[in-house]
Amino acid sequence: MINIDYLEKNDGFEIIQAFCSREVSRIRELINEDLRKVLHDHHPDTKKLIETIDIENYHLVANQFNHADIWTRHNRLFKQHAIDYFYSTEFYKNLKRGFPDLKITNEIHGQEPEIVWRIVRPGEANDVGPIHADKWFWDLNGWHVPDGKKCIKVWAFISGDSKRSGLYVVPKSQFNSDTAYSTKQKDGINKPIINDDKILKDKILLDTKVGEAIIFSYQLLHGGAQTQGNQCRVSIEFTLMLSSEK
Numbered sequence: 408m409i410n411i412d413y414l415e416k417n418d419g420f421e422i423i424q425a426f427c428s429r430e431v432s433r434i435r436e437l438i439n440e441d442l443r444k445v446l447h448d449h450h451p452d453t454k455k456l457i458e459t460i461d462i463e464n465y466h467l468v469a470n471q472f473n474h475a476d477i478w479t480r481h482n483r484l485f486k487q488h489a490i491d492y493f494y495s496t497e498f499y500k501n502l503k504r505g506f507p508d509l510k511i512t513n514e515i516h517g518q519e520p521e522i523v524w525r526i527v528r529p530g531e532a533n534d535v536g537p538i539h540a541d542k543w544f545w546d547l548n549g550w551h552v553p554d555g556k557k558c559i560k561v562w563a564f565i566s567g568d569s570k571r572s573g574l575y576v577v578p579k580s581q582f583n584s585d586t587a588y589s590t591k592q593k594d595g596i597n598k599p600i601i602n603d604d605k606i607l608k609d610k611i612l613l614d615t616k617v618g619e620a621i622i623f624s625y626q627l628l629h630g631g632a633q634t635q636g637n638q639c640r641v642s643i644e645f646t647l648m649l650s651s652e653k
């Protein structure tokens with residue numbers, strides 16, 4: 408089981424095996440269904456083309472769609488049936504055994520637990536955001552962590568080339584609580600922009616295999632890597648809220 412205290416006192420992250428290949432296939436299928444449904448809602452005229460699209464080949468036809476407008480966070484949220492499937496995975500059951508009071512947070516949309524998928528196309532700098540700590544979002548938006556609780560992030564690699572895409576982290580940066588950032592309003596929330604780019608020279612691209620997850624401190628600096636090669640990167644992410652005195 409993950410030892411959160413240990414992780415926070417060391418590099419600030421840990422890579423763990425999350426989903427077996429059968430589970431990864433099912434998660435890909437669920438994301439593909441959503442991908443097609445959302446594209447169809449926005450572009451009903453391209454029904455035939457959309458039927459042939461999946462996360463493996465999406466980038467080859469993405470220029471036919473309003474990619475930036477379509478793929479809001481809201482449109483990438485797991486729906487109830489996908490959440491139910493996620494709850495049935497061994498990964499979630501293990502998390503629940505280790506942290507019986509855990510909750511997946513819903514700070515932005517306020518209803519169901521927010522499990523979000525993300526697709527990052529090859530060569531597209533705008534598909535990833537700048538390096539940040541997730542705690543900054545909570546501070547900037549006044550989202551409240553109740554007394555006795557804490558947040559920790561989970562990011563899982565679902566598809567792509569792990570050596571040429573994925574997540575950057577700055578190991579041990581959870582200790583630099585004074586890293587400067589400014590803020591800009593986007594998609595209805597305040598988003599942080601890091602000011603201090605000296606620290607970014609220490610970032611490393613984590614080599615996560617498909618089905619593995621990175622669990623990381625809410626204070627750890629991290630961000631998406633622009634995808635190289637010719638495969639999209641697809642990942643899922645969510646926040647766990649847990650008792651802090653564990």
Ligand SMILES: O=C(O)CCC(=O)C(=O)O
Nearest residue numbers: 525535562630631642644
């Ligand atoms: O996957 C990405 O590009 C960024 C992910 C991220 O910031 C997160 O999971 O907190």
Ligand SMILES: [Fe+2]
Nearest residue numbers: 539540541629
């Ligand atoms: Fe993040």
